[in-house]
Amino acid sequence: MSWGVATIVVAAVIGLVLAYVYYNPPGQEQAVSFYTDDANAIRVGEEVRMAGIKVGTVTRLTLEPNQVLVQSKIDNQAFVGDQSQVDVRMLTVVGGYYVNLASMGNAPLGNQKIPASRVTMPYSLIRTLADTTKITEHVDTKPLNESLNQISQGLTGTNVQVVATTIDAGNALMSTVERQRGQVTEILNLSDEYIRALAQYRDKFTQLVRKVSIATQTMVIYDKGISQTLQGLGEVLLAIKPLADTYEAHQAEFVEKIRDYLERGRSFVERNGLTIRALKRVQNLFDRILNAQNADPGLLATDLCVPVPGSAC
Structure with a gap:
């Protein structure tokens, strides 16, 4: 009975050690987590790179009330500072993404999580369209509507002749400029003729x-x-x-x-x-x-x- 119990205990310890080594293999024991408000381009298993070199992979995505927590495991020898930034980039032209980790700061990141303010996601058409509405959401359209209506009323009836008169005045001005330019040309030609006669x-x-x-x-x-x-x-x-x-x-x-x-x-x-x-x-x-x-x-x-x-x- 004693030998049997000892054998079961040893087998359990060996199983736990193997499970820990499987989930935390040597050289990739450092955990790095960051928040984002859009994890559409991130999948479990995506590469994590530093300076273009693969140092780990994304291990888990957790949905929270207002954001998404992205967890990853990277090489323990890679230093990650407490001011590090993350940006998700396209892997190829036809598709695919990877997480680029830019290490910044003198102190190590440790168990801290990189906030969403230092995380940049790829271009999103939906986000762009949503952001465009923020530009005009506080604009009061009533004064603009009234101004456009007044302009429309001002260009009706006899007031349309004002535009035609303005155009005619511009044409007359350009004709005067053209005529004066011809007169200047004639003066220059006369001066050239005088100089030629003087030379002769x-x-x-x-x-x-x-x-x-x-x-x-x-x-x-x-x-x-x-x-x-x-x-x-x-x-x-x-x-x-x-x-x-x-x-x-x-x-x-x-x-x-x-x-x-x-x-x-x-x-x-x-x-x-x-x-x-x-x-x-x-x-x-x-x-x-x-x-x-x-x-x-x-x-x-x-x-x-x-x-x-x-x-x-």
């Missing part, structure tokens, strides 16, 4: 600049000489003034004529200076025109200096 007249400008420079330099060279000549003539006339004293009756008239001659000479000298400055301005104008066309006339008479008595270089 370049040689004439060059010759004209050369002649102006020659005339300018000639007047500059002889300007001081003419001035000194007139001044000397005035001094000679003043020197012979005593000879006119014998003609007392004509003295005043003689002196007046001398002064008149001197005044005319001074006026001529002043006008000569103005003429030189005017010619220089004309030459500068032509020089700018030729410079704009990259057509420098080259060496001009005004670039040279010829020393003459009274006008040194």
